[in-house]
Amino acid sequence: MSNFFEKSDVSRKEAESIISDTLQKCDDGELYLENSKSESILLDDNKIKNSSYNSDLGFGFRAISDEVVAYSHSNEISKNSLKQSSENLKSTLKSVKGTYNHEIPKSNKKYYDNINPIEQKSLNEKIKILNDVNDYLRSKGDKVKQVTANFLGEQKSVEIIRSGGETLSDVRPLVRFNVSVMVEKDGRKETGVYGVGGRQSYDSYLKDENWKSVCDEALRIASVNLESKPAPAGEMKVVLGPGWPAILIHEAVGHGLEGDFNRKKTSAFHNLMGQKVASEGVTIIDDGTIDNRRGSLTIDDEGTPTEKTVLIENGILKNFMQDRLNARLMKSRSTGSGRRENYRHIVLPRMRNTMMLSGKQTQEEMIKAVDKGIFAVSFGGGQVDITSGKFVFNCTEAYEIVNGKIGSPIKGATLIGDGPSILKEVSMVGNDMMMDPGIGTCGKAGQGVPVGVAQPSILINKMTVGGTKL
Amino acid sequence: MVKDQEFLETKASYCLGLAKKLGATDSSVIVKNSISETVNFRNKKLDESNRSDDLGLSITTYIGKKKSSISSSNLLNDNLNILIEKCIETTKNTPEDEFNSLPDRDLFAKEVKDLNLYDETHIENNQKIDYLKKLEAAASNDKKIVNTESSFTQNKSNFVLANSEGFCDGYKTSSFTASSVTVAKDEKSMERDYEYSSKCFLKDLDDADELGNLAANQTIRKLSPKKIGSEKIAIIFDKRIAKGVLSTFASAISSSAISRGTSFLKDKVNQKIFSDKINVFDKPDMLKGLGSRNFDSEGVKTDTLKLVDQGILKHYLIDTYNGKKLNLKSNGRCGGTSNLYFENGNISFKDLLNSNSKSLYITETIGHGSNIVTGDYSVGATGFLIENGEFKYPINEITIAGNFKDMFQNITLANDLEFKYATNSPTMLIEEMVVAGK
Numbered sequence: 047m048s049n050f051f052e053k054s055d056v057s058r059k060e061a062e063s064i065i066s067d068t069l070q071k072c073d074d075g076e077l078y079l080e081n082s083k084s085e086s087i088l089l090d091d092n093k094i095k096n097s098s099y100n101s102d103l104g105f106g107f108r109a110i111s112d113e114v115v116a117y118s119h120s121n122e123i124s125k126n127s128l129k130q131s132s133e134n135l136k137s138t139l140k141s142v143k144g145t146y147n148h149e150i151p152k153s154n155k156k157y158y159d160n161i162n163p164i165e166q167k168s169l170n171e172k173i174k175i176l177n178d179v180n181d182y183l184r185s186k187g188d189k190v191k192q193v194t195a196n197f198l199g200e201q202k203s204v205e206i207i208r209s210g211g212e213t214l215s216d217v218r219p220l221v222r223f224n225v226s227v228m229v230e231k232d233g234r235k236e237t238g239v240y241g242v243g244g245r246q247s248y249d250s251y252l253k254d255e256n257w258k259s260v261c262d263e264a265l266r267i268a269s270v271n272l273e274s275k276p277a278p279a280g281e282m283k284v285v286l287g288p289g290w291p292a293i294l295i296h297e298a299v300g301h302g303l304e305g306d307f308n309r310k311k312t313s314a315f316h317n318l319m320g321q322k323v324a325s326e327g328v329t330i331i332d333d334g335t336i337d338n339r340r341g342s343l344t345i346d347d348e349g350t351p352t353e354k355t356v357l358i359e360n361g362i363l364k365n366f367m368q369d370r371l372n373a374r375l376m377k378s379r380s381t382g383s384g385r386r387e388n389y390r391h392i393v394l395p396r397m398r399n400t401m402m403l404s405g406k407q408t409q410e411e412m413i414k415a416v417d418k419g420i421f422a423v424s425f426g427g428g429q430v431d432i433t434s435g436k437f438v439f440n441c442t443e444a445y446e447i448v449n450g451k452i453g454s455p456i457k458g459a460t461l462i463g464d465g466p467s468i469l470k471e472v473s474m475v476g477n478d479m480m481m482d483p484g485i486g487t488c489g490k491a492g493q494g495v496p497v498g499v500a501q502p503s504i505l506i507n508k509m510t511v512g513g514t515k516l
Numbered sequence: 517m518v519k520d521q522e523f524l525e526t527k528a529s530y531c532l533g534l535a536k537k538l539g540a541t542d543s544s545v546i547v548k549n550s551i552s553e554t555v556n557f558r559n560k561k562l563d564e565s566n567r568s569d570d571l572g573l574s575i576t577t578y579i580g581k582k583k584s585s586i587s588s589s590n591l592l593n594d595n596l597n598i599l600i601e602k603c604i605e606t607t608k609n610t611p612e613d614e615f616n617s618l619p620d621r622d623l624f625a626k627e628v629k630d631l632n633l634y635d636e637t638h639i640e641n642n643q644k645i646d647y648l649k650k651l652e653a654a655a656s657n658d659k660k661i662v663n664t665e666s667s668f669t670q671n672k673s674n675f676v677l678a679n680s681e682g683f684c685d686g687y688k689t690s691s692f693t694a695s696s697v698t699v700a701k702d703e704k705s706m707e708r709d710y711e712y713s714s715k716c717f718l719k720d721l722d723d724a725d726e727l728g729n730l731a732a733n734q735t736i737r738k739l740s741p742k743k744i745g746s747e748k749i750a751i752i753f754d755k756r757i758a759k760g761v762l763s764t765f766a767s768a769i770s771s772s773a774i775s776r777g778t779s780f781l782k783d784k785v786n787q788k789i790f791s792d793k794i795n796v797f798d799k800p801d802m803l804k805g806l807g808s809r810n811f812d813s814e815g816v817k818t819d820t821l822k823l824v825d826q827g828i829l830k831h832y833l834i835d836t837y838n839g840k841k842l843n844l845k846s847n848g849r850c851g852g853t854s855n856l857y858f859e860n861g862n863i864s865f866k867d868l869l870n871s872n873s874k875s876l877y878i879t880e881t882i883g884h885g886s887n888i889v890t891g892d893y894s895v896g897a898t899g900f901l902i903e904n905g906e907f908k909y910p911i912n913e914i915t916i917a918g919n920f921k922d923m924f925q926n927i928t929l930a931n932d933l934e935f936k937y938a939t940n941s942p943t944m945l946i947e948e949m950v951v952a953g954k
């Protein structure tokens with residue numbers, strides 16, 4: 047654990063007294079300290095293109111009165127800069143007074159080990175694996191024209207000090223290994239991307255040459271796309287494969303169930319609590335407590351232990367995801383969903399691992415039930431307009447379905463749907479729930495945080511497919 | 517106050533000196549300080565204030581053709597000593613790459629012109645609040661507006677870029693940004709839209725009333741949208757969407773995409789890629805320009821480039837590394853374009869709307885649907901149906917798709933260019949795109 051005050055001219059005790067003094071007339075707030083170390087090693091175009099290391103240290107000081115949030119951050123953990131931040135917060139909040147609301151549930155559970163993945167493997171070992179990845183993929187034939195592979199590793203230590211000196215801390219490891227391959231045949235180029243990661247050591251993903259399966263998957267997707275035909279355009283049935291396609295759930299309903307958008311009534315879901323928002327059999331949870339997953343957190347960035355939050359149960363809307371601010375204003379409780387990218391940013395209610403649970407049907411039954419439609423296996427990114435509820439995501443591997451059979455692969459196309467109604471169009475829920483491989487980053491208000499998703503295969507009765515073939 | 521040049525230069529030269537002492541044959545460093553102060557309003561009330569003071573440093577060390585880099589926000593010499601030592605160690609262990617090097621000496625920027633990028637004016641939070649009160653009053657005038665969120669940010673930055681070839685320069689920049697996001701509601705729908713203004717100088721910022729009114733009107737007109745059928749139709753991109761087409765073009769001609777062979781515009785220099793009348797400029801020396809700069813992120817001088825001349829591609833965007841790989845000289849585009857724009861077309865906005873009996877006017881797209889390897893394009897969209905030059909009704913939940921290779925050849929531009937962002941386009945018409953709807 048980092049001792050944030052060791053090399054500073056301000057002692058822990060002095061810091062605590064500045065915090066208590068600043069927050070005494072506020073509803074909430076805290077000092078958030080962060081020390082992160084991260085590395086990135088990139089192989090591209092047959093060479094190690096980049097090896098970089100980042101060390102980041104800073105604090106974010108937050109004071110909240112009623113609905114008003116004042117925030118100030120700095121790189122310098124010093125008496126002067128803490129006092130300057132304190133003055134800045136007080137100046138914004140001078141006209142408001144609140145009562146201090148203070149209660150953080152206790153938990154001893156931890157969902158990952160206190161390790162520094164960067165130091166667990168030498169640079170030379172990492173470079174060797176990247177070179178092996180390059181050689182392995184390029185040995186698969188002339189059609190492989192470009193290989194990019196990279197390691198991202200991070201250790202982030204955080205500490206939250208509340209008024210009165212209550213202190214909560216967490217050390218979070220995170221790694222990711224990614225492979226992208228471009229293939230060319232008869233002048234046509236296509237790319238395939240695959241990756242793995244989570245909150246554990248690189249070796250959990252890379253021992254015994256199991257990196258080969260990541261390469262094989264990237265190459266398989268690229269090769270499938272070489273044979274792809276133009277995608278159809280229009281409304282049709284869509285079967286989604288298990289695992290990563292759950293970013294549909296993340297975009298279509300996840301964001302709309304975050305507390306802030308509902309408190310502000312800008313989410314299409316804000317007045318639907320307790321109502322049926324999905325087909326029977328659809329249950330969606332947001333879970334921060336799964337061991338070593340990319341979206342898991344022992345405590346959130348306000349110090350609240352994370353939990354398994356049921357969002358939609360058997361079609362009925364049950365809970366929103368809350369941080370402390372929105373929970374207080376909505377007379378609810380924090381679900382341990384308060385997150386921030388780093389100390390430069392304010393806390394927002396965010397997703398962790400968002401999962402649709404398994405039902406009873408098989409993927410085969412779903413394919414058989416479709417006369418004309420598409421089968422989407424993998425996606426690139428997605429996006430949602432919270433207010434209108436419209437969301438999109440981009441297929442990176444998809445096939446047409448004709449008369450109950452999987453046909454040719456189709457080119458990357460955008461799918462568009464309506465968040466509040468899409469889950470009512472789910473007519474079959476598969477028995478094959480799968481987690482994604484650990485690669486997701488969610489963006490909101492300019493802040494990126496690592497997240498996970500999971501789902502079984504599902505059949506959606508009607509979605510608009512944005513291809514070029516009418 | 518942002519750190520002055522002297523402070524940044526002292527840190528930079530400390531790093532260069534230490535790197536040399538520890539065995540670097542070359543090195544470059546950038547030290548940057550950026551202070552932002554933001555006030556946010558929601559529904560006519562103060563919602564958030566945010567002050568951020570970011571100081572950071574990034575150093576790249578070379579040992580022969582080996583290279584590595586580190587960055588940190590902790591600028592205490594103790595910490596820098598540890599990090600630079602680590603960087604040198606990593607450099608030694610990183611394989612050689614024959615194209616790694618600092619820019620050629622004759623390409624460094626020699627004179628740094630005052631491009632009018634820094635406004636000394638400091639706007640206090642209570643002045644920001646006054647502006648936002650006015651803005652929010654205008655934005656929430658109509659009772660169909662049910663939520664408003666507005667923001668005012670002042671940013672002051674300073675930086676120094678230095679390297680072991682003796683280049684050492686930097687300058688201050690400022691920006692003042694106001695934005696308003698409004699939500700409107702009727703029985704059938706809830707819609708959101710926005711307006712935004714960002715300028716180097718406070719006095720150039722859009723009037724608060726005007727900004728609020730625009731945000732509200734743009735939102736209200738989207739209410740009760742319809743979904744249309746799937747068909748081939750002419751698409752008109754609003755300026756804020758049209759600039760995205762230009763950004764995709766810029767990624768596709770970046771020397772890294774070209775040298776890696778991952779761009780649909782590889783080997784297209786001196787070929788016609790746009791329709792005849794299209795000219796594209798990248799002009800770094802515009803006074804008060806939001807993308808203006810004196811040199812690129814390697815210190816290389818930047819001249820104005822006519823990237824596309826009468827539809828013909830003339831240049832890639834070249835940095836030192838990829839330039840060496842492609843056997844081309846850097847044209848000072850490490851870090852991308854500066855003020856990138858399509859030159860005005862020769863028909864008016866009104867005539868553009870009238871050029872087809874039926875077309876779609878797109879005001880927002882969502883999704884990451886641009887593939888620069890294949891040129892394929894497919895995004896979700898909202899906008900309006902245009903018939904005989906008139907806005908008929910709002911539409912949503914559609915996608916538009918095509919391929920940039922075809923789209924570029926079918927572009928017609930209006931004559932309404934303005935410099936609102938760093939990348940700008942007049943309103944853009946593209947004939948024959950596929951819309952998927954019902």
